[in-house]
Amino acid sequence: MPPRTRKPAQPSAAGQTPKSPKPEPTPLSKLLSLPEIEDIRGALLRWYRHGHRDMPWRKLGDPYAIWVSEIMLQQTRVDTVRAYFQRFMQRFPTIAALAAAPADAVLASWSGLGYYARARNLQAAAADIVAQYGGEFPRDPQAVRALPGIGPYTAGAILSIAFGQQAALLDGNVIRVLARLRALSESPDSAEGKRLYWALSAALVPPPAAAAADADQSGAPGDLRRNDPGDFNQALMELGATVCLPQRPICLICPLRLDCLAHKRGDVESFPRKKAARPAPVVNVVTLVLRCAEQVLLLKRPAAGLWGGLWEPATLPMQPEEAAEAALLRLGRERLGLELGLWPAQALAPFVHVLSHREMHFVPLLIDWPDATLPAGLRLAGYDDAQLVDLRLPQALGLSAWVMTLLRRVAAVPSKESERHQTSPTP
Numbered sequence: 001m002p003p004r005t006r007k008p009a010q011p012s013a014a015g016q017t018p019k020s021p022k023p024e025p026t027p028l029s030k031l032l033s034l035p036e037i038e039d040i041r042g043a044l045l046r047w048y049r050h051g052h053r054d055m056p057w058r059k060l061g062d063p064y065a066i067w068v069s070e071i072m073l074q075q076t077r078v079d080t081v082r083a084y085f086q087r088f089m090q091r092f093p094t095i096a097a098l099a100a101a102p103a104d105a106v107l108a109s110w111s112g113l114g115y116y117a118r119a120r121n122l123q124a125a126a127a128d129i130v131a132q133y134g135g136e137f138p139r140d141p142q143a144v145r146a147l148p149g150i151g152p153y154t155a156g157a158i159l160s161i162a163f164g165q166q167a168a169l170l171d172g173n174v175i176r177v178l179a180r181l182r183a184l185s186e187s188p189d190s191a192e193g194k195r196l197y198w199a200l201s202a203a204l205v206p207p208p209a210a211a212a213a214d215a216d217q218s219g220a221p222g223d224l225r226r227n228d229p230g231d232f233n234q235a236l237m238e239l240g241a242t243v244c245l246p247q248r249p250i251c252l253i254c255p256l257r258l259d260c261l262a263h264k265r266g267d268v269e270s271f272p273r274k275k276a277a278r279p280a281p282v283v284n285v286v287t288l289v290l291r292c293a294e295q296v297l298l299l300k301r302p303a304a305g306l307w308g309g310l311w312e313p314a315t316l317p318m319q320p321e322e323a324a325e326a327a328l329l330r331l332g333r334e335r336l337g338l339e340l341g342l343w344p345a346q347a348l349a350p351f352v353h354v355l356s357h358r359e360m361h362f363v364p365l366l367i368d369w370p371d372a373t374l375p376a377g378l379r380l381a382g383y384d385d386a387q388l389v390d391l392r393l394p395q396a397l398g399l400s401a402w403v404m405t406l407l408r409r410v411a412a413v414p415s416k417e418s419e420r421h422q423t424s425p426t427p
């Protein structure tokens, strides 16, 4: 890469030295020449077409399937997504079916994947597509980007993979490949870095096959006839996921190693440049599992916000230095309108659930409730609904991963009722 040049600071007319100018952003033309672009496209497409991983959504060529899979794949491994994707598509086979489904059914199909706002946005966008486009996924980039929950990455994936449009995309895998390929010193988290990475991705994605075939008649290299934006974008993501790994990338088998500046420098793992990570804040949360025989009280969170629309045992953030018992009494009064001090509570093992922006430290307590009905005087605050749910069959409701884990644990704790039966003398 040619060295960057910068003019030395000149004294101002008043004789004062001006403030240091901001570093010039790296111009794209200095990062990639046209022959390099052609090399990279050709090498990556040949590698991808030679044998990529088998993924069910790739066989369908259907924008709805690609959209659902791309939303599921954000922050989730391909192996985990496979089963979720198959079930989701069986349950909601069309955009119209998704739009018409009860919100609880959609969240239940998403249970365990996390990031539940994505499921809610998916359904809201499906409703928009039905209302505005007769249930057919739009092809216009502006229209796609205007749908709820569809950001530049997802729009680029759908437009290129489903419709063969020359649309760029950028995810963690692509960022890593591009950063190493051109040894970028800009952090992808900075505004300048974001612009640069997007520009690089857009410069690399090839034109649609038909346009490339026309170009071929005017003398373009033969490989371009096979170029396809969707394959190229998938190839970039696949390379990042399987070869250009965060640690110990397998450069020996990489189709881009001849063009890769980080590899030439022998310094691959220091790219992409990272900002210093701040530790995630910790939130302590008291959690009440109110159990009656095989049933537990679950409450529905409001639609907006964290875990919106999902069901959970009652929770309340604890105050600094607050003891679990005191937090439990406060939870009873503030969330349920109940005085819980009369009932013995059993402490369960605390556990941690890590979110992208905070760590939730749960302090669960179990109370065996004597009645088979909802507690009299129950007054919900911070929740939209309540019901007693069979511990063995909670799958019909949307549950986050920590709730499923907690309910499994509770199912293994003998209830006071069953203990009484076991210890009572035989008549």
Ligand code: SF4
Pocket: 177, 180, 181, 243, 244, 245, 249, 250, 251, 254, 255, 256, 257, 258, 260, 261, 262, 263, 268
């Ligand atoms: S040569 Fe190595 S560092 Fe460069 S893109 Fe390939 S796997 Fe990544």
